[in-house]
Amino acid sequence: MARSSTRDSIGNSATDSAPNGKVALLGFGTVGSSVAKILCERSNTHLRLTHILNRNVARKKVDWLPPSVQWTENIEDVLCSSADIVVEVMGGLQPSEDWIRRALASGKSVVTANKQLIARCGPELISIAAQKKQQILYGASVAGGVPVISGLQMGLAGDELFKIRGILNGTCNYILSQMESNGVTFTTALREAQKLGFAEADPTEDIDGLDARAKLAILARVGLHCNVSPDSIAAQSISAIEAIDFEYANQLGCTIRQISWAELQNKLQTDLRGKPQQKEAGADGDRLLAAVQPALVTLSSPLARVEGSQNLVVATGIYGGETVFGGHGAGGHPTAVAVVSDILAIAHSKQDGMSNAGQPAGQPIGKTPTVSTDFTAKHYLRFLVKDRPGIIATLATILSAHEINIDAVLQKPGYPKSHLPFLITLEDCKASLVEQALQQINAVDFLVQPCLHLPIL
Amino acid sequence: MARSSTRDSIGNSATDSAPNGKVALLGFGTVGSSVAKILCERSNTHLRLTHILNRNVARKKVDWLPPSVQWTENIEDVLCSSADIVVEVMGGLQPSEDWIRRALASGKSVVTANKQLIARCGPELISIAAQKKQQILYGASVAGGVPVISGLQMGLAGDELFKIRGILNGTCNYILSQMESNGVTFTTALREAQKLGFAEADPTEDIDGLDARAKLAILARVGLHCNVSPDSIAAQSISAIEAIDFEYANQLGCTIRQISWAELQNKLQTDLRGKPQQKEAGADGDRLLAAVQPALVTLSSPLARVEGSQNLVVATGIYGGETVFGGHGAGGHPTAVAVVSDILAIAHSKQDGMSNAGQPAGQPIGKTPTVSTDFTAKHYLRFLVKDRPGIIATLATILSAHEINIDAVLQKPGYPKSHLPFLITLEDCKASLVEQALQQINAVDFLVQPCLHLPIL
Numbered sequence: 086m087a088r089s090s091t092r093d094s095i096g097n098s099a100t101d102s103a104p105n106g107k108v109a110l111l112g113f114g115t116v117g118s119s120v121a122k123i124l125c126e127r128s129n130t131h132l133r134l135t136h137i138l139n140r141n142v143a144r145k146k147v148d149w150l151p152p153s154v155q156w157t158e159n160i161e162d163v164l165c166s167s168a169d170i171v172v173e174v175m176g177g178l179q180p181s182e183d184w185i186r187r188a189l190a191s192g193k194s195v196v197t198a199n200k201q202l203i204a205r206c207g208p209e210l211i212s213i214a215a216q217k218k219q220q221i222l223y224g225a226s227v228a229g230g231v232p233v234i235s236g237l238q239m240g241l242a243g244d245e246l247f248k249i250r251g252i253l254n255g256t257c258n259y260i261l262s263q264m265e266s267n268g269v270t271f272t273t274a275l276r277e278a279q280k281l282g283f284a285e286a287d288p289t290e291d292i293d294g295l296d297a298r299a300k301l302a303i304l305a306r307v308g309l310h311c312n313v314s315p316d317s318i319a320a321q322s323i324s325a326i327e328a329i330d331f332e333y334a335n336q337l338g339c340t341i342r343q344i345s346w347a348e349l350q351n352k353l354q355t356d357l358r359g360k361p362q363q364k365e366a367g368a369d370g371d372r373l374l375a376a377v378q379p380a381l382v383t384l385s386s387p388l389a390r391v392e393g394s395q396n397l398v399v400a401t402g403i404y405g406g407e408t409v410f411g412g413h414g415a416g417g418h419p420t421a422v423a424v425v426s427d428i429l430a431i432a433h434s435k436q437d438g439m440s441n442a443g444q445p446a447g448q449p450i451g452k453t454p455t456v457s458t459d460f461t462a463k464h465y466l467r468f469l470v471k472d473r474p475g476i477i478a479t480l481a482t483i484l485s486a487h488e489i490n491i492d493a494v495l496q497k498p499g500y501p502k503s504h505l506p507f508l509i510t511l512e513d514c515k516a517s518l519v520e521q522a523l524q525q526i527n528a529v530d531f532l533v534q535p536c537l538h539l540p541i542l
Numbered sequence: 543m544a545r546s547s548t549r550d551s552i553g554n555s556a557t558d559s560a561p562n563g564k565v566a567l568l569g570f571g572t573v574g575s576s577v578a579k580i581l582c583e584r585s586n587t588h589l590r591l592t593h594i595l596n597r598n599v600a601r602k603k604v605d606w607l608p609p610s611v612q613w614t615e616n617i618e619d620v621l622c623s624s625a626d627i628v629v630e631v632m633g634g635l636q637p638s639e640d641w642i643r644r645a646l647a648s649g650k651s652v653v654t655a656n657k658q659l660i661a662r663c664g665p666e667l668i669s670i671a672a673q674k675k676q677q678i679l680y681g682a683s684v685a686g687g688v689p690v691i692s693g694l695q696m697g698l699a700g701d702e703l704f705k706i707r708g709i710l711n712g713t714c715n716y717i718l719s720q721m722e723s724n725g726v727t728f729t730t731a732l733r734e735a736q737k738l739g740f741a742e743a744d745p746t747e748d749i750d751g752l753d754a755r756a757k758l759a760i761l762a763r764v765g766l767h768c769n770v771s772p773d774s775i776a777a778q779s780i781s782a783i784e785a786i787d788f789e790y791a792n793q794l795g796c797t798i799r800q801i802s803w804a805e806l807q808n809k810l811q812t813d814l815r816g817k818p819q820q821k822e823a824g825a826d827g828d829r830l831l832a833a834v835q836p837a838l839v840t841l842s843s844p845l846a847r848v849e850g851s852q853n854l855v856v857a858t859g860i861y862g863g864e865t866v867f868g869g870h871g872a873g874g875h876p877t878a879v880a881v882v883s884d885i886l887a888i889a890h891s892k893q894d895g896m897s898n899a900g901q902p903a904g905q906p907i908g909k910t911p912t913v914s915t916d917f918t919a920k921h922y923l924r925f926l927v928k929d930r931p932g933i934i935a936t937l938a939t940i941l942s943a944h945e946i947n948i949d950a951v952l953q954k955p956g957y958p959k960s961h962l963p964f965l966i967t968l969e970d971c972k973a974s975l976v977e978q979a980l981q982q983i984n985a986v987d988f989l990v991q992p993c994l995h996l997p998i999l
Contacts, residue, residue, distance in 0.1 A: 230861075230862035230863070231865060232693050232698055239883065240880075240883055244879040245584065402879065404576070404580055406869065406870050408870075410867060411866035411868075413863050418863075421861060423697075428700070429699045430699070
């Protein structure tokens with residue numbers, strides 16, 4: 086990869102070649118080395134990589150970086166240096182948080198890909214940066230190389246967004262699309278994803294939705310101006326999905342995806358042809374419906390067509406309707422593109438003496454809404470029962486007692502009576518109502534396992 | 543639409559309520575009135591609409607704007623005013639161009655949705671703006687509400703893009719998707735589009751690709767840093783497409799769309815898994831392949847799934863692979879979102895004393911490449927012949943003499959011998975080679991009409 090132009094473009098030791106673009110890199114793993122590579126290979130950017138920090142840095146050294154780059158294990162080397170922009174791509178809450186705070190305090194701007202940190206401390210870190218007339222940008226923290234944060238903050242600044250739906254976790258999407266197309270079990274798909282490096286040895290963060298809800302919390306802040314803690318967003322694991330669920334979903338014209346969604350309640354509603362309708366009386370917009378969960382999506386929806394480890398975000402505004410952003414949600418190079426885009430934005434604004442490029446333009450101050458998952462939708466209930474007469478009657482009686490209307494009952498042939506899967510779909514009703522009914526249903530003796538409950542979006 | 547908060551938010555006549563956000567609107571048609579509506583309905587933006595200019599302005603007046611707005615037919619009223627930002631949504635080359643030049647010269651920034659003007663004079667207007675420490679933004683000039691310009695300029699600034707493909711004309715996409723799903727003729731689909739207001743009485747600009755190539759010229763400049771005149775981009779009309787072409791396309795696993803595409807030749811090529819491959823020896827990147835034309839796209843491609851008047855852009859970079867932007871490409875409200883986003887970006891940067899927000903960050907100076915349509919692809923040749931023995935042999939001989947390999951021959955049954963359509967697909971070869979062969983082929987006497995030649999992308 087060493088090209089003669091590489092050294093010329095960033096190896097020049099005269100500091101005025103990068104008056105506001107001296108970059109220190111914290112972390113030299115997959116993303117960090119891709120960031121270094123792009124900074125190295127791209128000329129014309131007026132950026133210069135000055136430091137690389139990593140544990141056991143000796144074993145990390147590569148020969149394709151100019152000798153002027155200082156390799157270190159000591160954060161003080163970076164903090165005391167003349168670096169203008171500190172790039173944190175180590176991950177983890179600590180020491181990342183401390184080091185970012187100290188970098189901001191010492192008058193450096195920060196670019197980070199750290200979703201958990203930004204989901205938890207984003208507003209505070211942004212406020213510290215503003216006090217120091219610095220910036221902290223985090224475009225790589227959601228959906229890797231897909232420029233959704235700048236898209237929501239800048240490109241759609243003129244709209245009032247009220248709904249965000251996305252596929253924000255490539256691991257879950259890989260597993261679910263494998264189950265869909267190859268008919269394999271969850272366990273098989275997970276093992277394959279682990280073998281291919283798409284899933285961690287401990288896949289909990291991905292599978293259980295904890296990764297995606299941190300990203301959703303960031304999108305809700307950026308797009309819906311709602312300060313919500315990731316912990317306040319309900320997350321449901323995809324591990325209960327079985328092959329049979331894809332068969333039933335398909336019969337309904339749907340597939341199953343891990344969907345991250347957030348919707349401001351009582352906002353102006355739109356009929357999706359871009360015509361805003363009357364705001365409801367007494368609306369205050371201070372309630373956010375949000376969750377990360379496996380859900381049925383119609384096959385014609387862009388969400389259903391996201392394959393493998395791709396990411397997609399659909400933002401809906403009262404004026405512009407639906408806007409879609411899609412692409413590579415992970416991987417060293419795509420994530421590094423987002424990081425370098427942020428570095429360029431900061432360097433550009435520093436050159437111009439501006440302190441807050443990339444911060445939202447003229448947008449309302451963040452609300453701190455109550456978060457609820459009590460949305461109204463059609464519902465998918467998949468049962469696994471020991472067959473006997475009267476099962477449907479029992480379930481129908483319980484549902485009816487909760488004033489829930491059954492939409493359809495489906496039962497595929499060819500399963501043993503001792504483990505018989507079948508499906509009930511419900512007409513539009515509140516999720517909380519279904520959960521109440523399910524408490525009662527899950528206590529009946531013919532169920533082999535608790536009912537799987539998914540929304541139909 | 544008059545809400546009590548409306549007047550409060552922008553009707554305040556104290557000028558310090560909008561220190562850098564006084565907006566004059568040139569044009570009060572569909573887009574202009576949507577811009578006014580958004581400025582009116584959105585609070586917290588610190589923007590204030592001060593002037594509306596239109597011909598016969600008296601008949602344009604509405605009751606939902608605050609009385610402080612000055613309605614005028616005279617551009618001097620705007621140019622002499624204290625408006626900070628002039629928004630041009632009149633369309634047409636003149637007087638738009640003169641008025642934009644005069645607005646910039648008098649120290650005002652400009653937001654425009656005028657694709658033909660920006661495609662033709664964009665760089666010069668940007669340079670005039672820079673001299674005056676002002677900005678000209680044009681996010682609404684391509685793909686309406688889809689934030690693709692800011693996405694390429696800011697969100698993907700860290701990548702090196704080498705290919706852009708898009709569906710940039712909603713009228714053509716509406717017509718082609720109607721032909722696809724309802725099997726109607728081009729003429730029927732066009733008439734329907736005209737009835738519904740999706741196509742103009744004179745639809746030439748749309749149908750023949752002149753609208754889309756202006757947008758493509760802008761995208762090539764913004765994303766590929768190539769200064770190309772729209773006139774140098776070949777445009778092929780969609781009017782020769784017939785219902786039978788959708789049947790044949792479908793047999794090939796494809797559909798037909800008007801595709802606007804531009805690709806830097808000899809750029810680093812990527813295998814689309816985000817891994818850049820070696821640059822070709824002697825590569826200079828100074829040749830641009832570009833065209834607007836009906837083309838076959840595989841049904842699994844995001845381009846094939848764009849329905850009705852939606853727009854979609856796929857940008858490919860050597861680091862980040864493919865990134866997709868999609869949404870409403872036209873309509874008053876979506877286009878107005880793009881306009882208001884630009885207004886906000888300018889107001890925000892003015893507030894911060896910065897002169898060039900929204901201009902590309904750290905990007906190379908534009909190249910002026912030669913433009914060619916001589917791409918290498920598989921090709922679709924649809925013939926309409928008066929049947930007789932030896933037709934295939936004649937065609938095969940001519941193609942073979944040009945060293946073109948036939949991939950497949952398809953002929954659907956059920957057509958009269960006097961007007962028999964059939965299909966030949968060609969293996970990968972240069973478009974110019976096919977055109978040479980077609981010159982000879984179109985001279986043979988069994989053809990009822992010239993061969994329809996489309997690329998298979």
